[in-house]
Amino acid sequence: MIHQDKEIKHTKNKNKSSCCSHDESEKADNDGHDHGHDHDHEHIAEGSLFKMFLPAILSFILMLIAIGFDNYFPQTWFNGYVRITWYIIAYLPVGIPVLREAYESILKGDVFSEFFLMCIATIGAFAIGEYPEGVAVMLFYTIGETFQGMAVSKAKSNIKTLLDQRPDEVTILENNIAVKVKAVDAKIGAVIQLKAGEKLGLDGELLSDSASFNTAALTGESKPDTKKKGQTVLAGMINGNTIAQVKVTTAYNDSKLSKILELVQNAASKKAPAELFIRKFAKIYTPIVVYLAIAICLVPMLFVDNYVFNDWLYRALVFLVISCPCALVISIPLGYFGGIGAASKNGILFKGSNFLDSISTIQNVVMDKTGTMTEGVFKVQEVMINPDFDKDEILKLVNALESQSTHPVATAIHNHVGPVDSSVELKNVEEISGHGLKALIDGKELHVGNFKLLDKFNIAYDLDPGSIVYTTIAIAYNGKFAGYLTIADEIKNDAQETVSKLKALGVKLTMLSGDKSNVVQFVADKLGITKAFGDLLPEDKVNKVNEIKAQNETIAFVGDGVNDAPVIALSTVGIAMGGLGSDAAIETADIVIQDDKPSKIAMAINIGKQTKKIVWQNITLAFVVKAFVLILGAGGLATMWEAVFADVGVALLAILNAVRIQKMKF
Template sequence: MSTKHKHTYSTADDGDCCGQTTRVYTDAGAKSLLKGAGGNGKHDHAGHSDDDGHDHSNVEGGMVKLFSPAILSFILLMSAIALDNWIAQDWFTGWLRTLWYIVAYIPVGFPVIKDALVSVGKGEVFSEFFLMGIATIGAFAIGEYPEGVAVMLFYAVGEVFQTLAVSRAKSNIKALLDQRPDEVTVLVDGQPRIIKAETAQIGTVIQLKPGEKLGLDGELLSEKASFNTAALTGESKPDSKAKGEAVLAGMINLNTVSLVRVTAAYTDSKLSKILELVQNATTQKAPTELFIRKFAKVYTPIVVFLAIGICLLPYFFVQDYSFSEWLYRALVFLVISCPCALVISIPLGYFGGIGAASRNGILFKGSNFLDALANIQHVVMDKTGTMTEGVFSVQDVNFKPEFDKEEILKMVNALESNSTHPVATAIHQHVGAVDNTLEMGNVEEIAGHGLRALVKGKELLVGNFKLLDRFQVKYDVDPASIVYTTIAVAYEGKFVGYITIADRIKADAKYTIEQLHKLQVKATMLSGDKSTVVRYVAEQLGIDQAYGDLLPEDKVNRLKEIKARNMTVAFVGDGVNDAPVVALSDVGIAMGGLGSDATIETADVVIQDDKPSKIPLAIQIGKQTKRVVWQNITLAFVVKGIVLILGAGGLATMWEAVFADVGVSLIAILNAIRIQKMKF
């Protein structure tokens, strides 16, 4: 089964340098390289790629072609320097020497000069290409041929490394997620047939062999199957599915031949939405990134005019003024001034952060949320489905003896069948099949309270005790004395009794709170569940504050109180029921990325495997990304500042200028790439 990936990334739109897009080599070698680095190699029938999914022959061939202009220029430059300094001869002089250096300059200098002219034609004069062009041509004009070639050579090498780094960062994200096969095997009249995945209709039955990746979302028809869900959750631990359960595109079938009925179109699959989310993540820029880009557009023309001043103004103040000497200082100043180290390494740092998060099953909708999460001081979380598994089971049924227990349970089960709440599921599992013969009408769901209906012409109330208070039904129990989640029942205006339901705390919930506290982050739980249950869970986990019996508007008010303390707040929930709180928080984190399409669309950060331990992990990735970005900013400003002063004073040569520009850029790029290699 061929699995050529459909999504492609452009490497020319990120790393806006000096107001321009970074030059990306467009020769055949670059295309070949980017094709290989983009994970666009062919996979085997099982959907597995060779090693890391890259076509290494393409990468190696592309690398040679990408570096070939620089290699040619380097050979010519070194031979010229050898003839100038180390090899005794008398013919390497005059026009021949000049021509030799010009030929050495052309492979690396011509593309830059061309891009400078294109930029000027668009009215964008102060580009990095313009800076490097006038600096190196000026060096030739005053006879500094070796330095002129060397500056452009090192600049060209730096550009190639920048291209490779950005491409790698994007392709790493793509390789982590774009796991869908182009073709799937479907059953037509019981016979297998291979078709394009994008043409498969809802209801089509897919035959999935061991080792194959599922191409579309669907429902498992086989009795049971085991899947590797790493593409979606970052976890390679097998996930067992039973008949009727949802299975998603990107999952790998591990053992037996399985049948899956398609439930969503190719473009509507969970993985498609995740891919779209990650691809769009780089368009949401962090404040630091936006500031640096604006800064570069103002900073660059200022530096150009300062360079002109360095060249010409000393004429009026220096007694033994030499134009060539001060022009050289101005050219050094220009080479140093290019802010590429900032505007390339910073976006690359955020790419690395987004990629590292994706590898761990955490999806950021933009680099701005990486920055925001790094500054989080308070995490507010829902209980059910976030810190607990959301899988309820009935613990006890406490009905008064004068009521027919079985009959009341049948009515409660029939009424709860109108709800999708986990509590309703627990009751259904306890009671069994719904009795559809019951006369039921006027079904009403009362937000934050429960359900009301007429059953056999008489009022049935099923919900919390606030529901009974609302309809003035008297009861003889103290709700606060019951630890478990309680479902109160009233029939014909009389209190029938209550059902207790318990939810299991997630295995990594306590570890989550411990890690948040290590990060100096406070934790608060807000829940619509009864206060006794919420307090019990909070005590078990070590949560700082917990509030129960909250309606949606109560959660909003509580969050406002926390924000009023000038705290940066993240809210963790399902992203749908708690939409008002998510909107109010600084960062909305959605648990249940595999459960709800709306979650992916509404949250700022999506945790795909429902593990709360990914919350502190996401904060750590945000903090590390921010740390690396600021390391790069500090490095670039300090080194450039020092060399700019030395250059203006005539104490720095073009070689120091090369280090301040290309050298710092490469160091910053390597530092940014480090995020992708980190283990969190």
């Protein structure tokens, strides 16, 4: 970049494929979000615009005075070397940074950078005596690049401000005395005291009986969320109107918000096809136009009788200015970054711009049931224990075993039975994927899971599981069927809206679940989903998704559990519910929905479609205008002024169009 502000320079280098190699650009992508640049963003926001534009202002004033002396207020002394020197001085404030960038690019092996193009064009203008135009081209180029850098910097800053809501310090209770410590130094197990209106700095478990939190930093919505004692609260949440105490359960750098920041910060490293195309295009396109410019200047001497070198050199220089690909290589990444920012603002996190493209073409949304379309908050409805067993004893053992699981069903059992009895000694605890848990207690085997678990271990039972509508947890102890629990889950408030919006987008819907088929079908019928399959093991889900893919359909799979990770990875686009979702699902997913609202699926698709639309509008605008003015320039019908518009003007229009997506409502 051509300015003194390091962040703007860095942003420029990051987004311009024509001035750095692919590897260097990737490195810049990763470095560009480093926390060390926070002060640069603040610096811009606090009013350093004058400093940023000072070189351009100086050049502009000197150029205006010179043009005035040339055309309106002739001075006898303003000619010859004095006139040339004046224009050179006007050129230097905006020209030196570009000359330096061109030199550095050449040293890196990238000769045909846009900096090199601008240097050739403006120095060439001086060589043929077109001093005002030489200064003007560099001046307007500088102004355009400053605005471009500001736009990218602002987009980054907006996302970071939106997400990084953690306070630098937290109040820790030590022997009932409040002590301020740096959030990064707070230890797991420490108790944070949150005053009304304070932001939580780390993830933790609520110790107070209840508290209301503003979750906008994580979900994009400021609607209060009431948490009960023992529930998880996350960094970035703002406490309501009562004092609350929270026990730290996760280190500062491992918090959900840290992971979200990392996801968004690394998003730039995963390029959309259009971005990759423009990168490759610019590397081929720029050398070609340089050679064409040379041809425009020299070849006509072989065919034109009244050939004038200066005239054809001027045409070649105009051609070079017009050909600068900055409108494409800056506005396209900015368009995708705008899409990522708009999604983040609404609690949807894209791990790369390529997924914005992918989700815009989704034909079939395949979804899990529990935690995706239903609340994932189960309640025990009935307890049926065989009279041959002690009901309280069995529930105590079941509660102890389920304490080894993070599944919502385990939470429901814990809430129903109460605290885990520490006297129960579990040995050889094993989780059998898609079935349940088993363990040894006093030398006897305890099995807790679905009826397929009992079938697997040849444990007989005297009932038809299909006759029970609710989710059923079967229990076997010492090789005998001990009874079952029924657990009910509620459909999410926006689940019906989700189905309607997806159908309106022309997207097919399929529900896959490990829950009982009759429960899955009951939920699907209620929501209007025609294809629904239950009693599926993780490998069964994989097979179903492969069947859909075999029909050449693009698939988005939405899930939240560990067992959903394989199908999330297999699908065209994997979407994880970030609130209730397991770390495995979130890590594997391409998109994370922070507030667990399924209605955000349709929103994500719309954001992808709008982003792609804006990007292709910019590509079309740049190509059409440049092609038109290039033809005029080659024919001698366009001056440097038209060239400046075709380059800087189109770039600014494309940028304004790109940032528009962050203002849209979805």
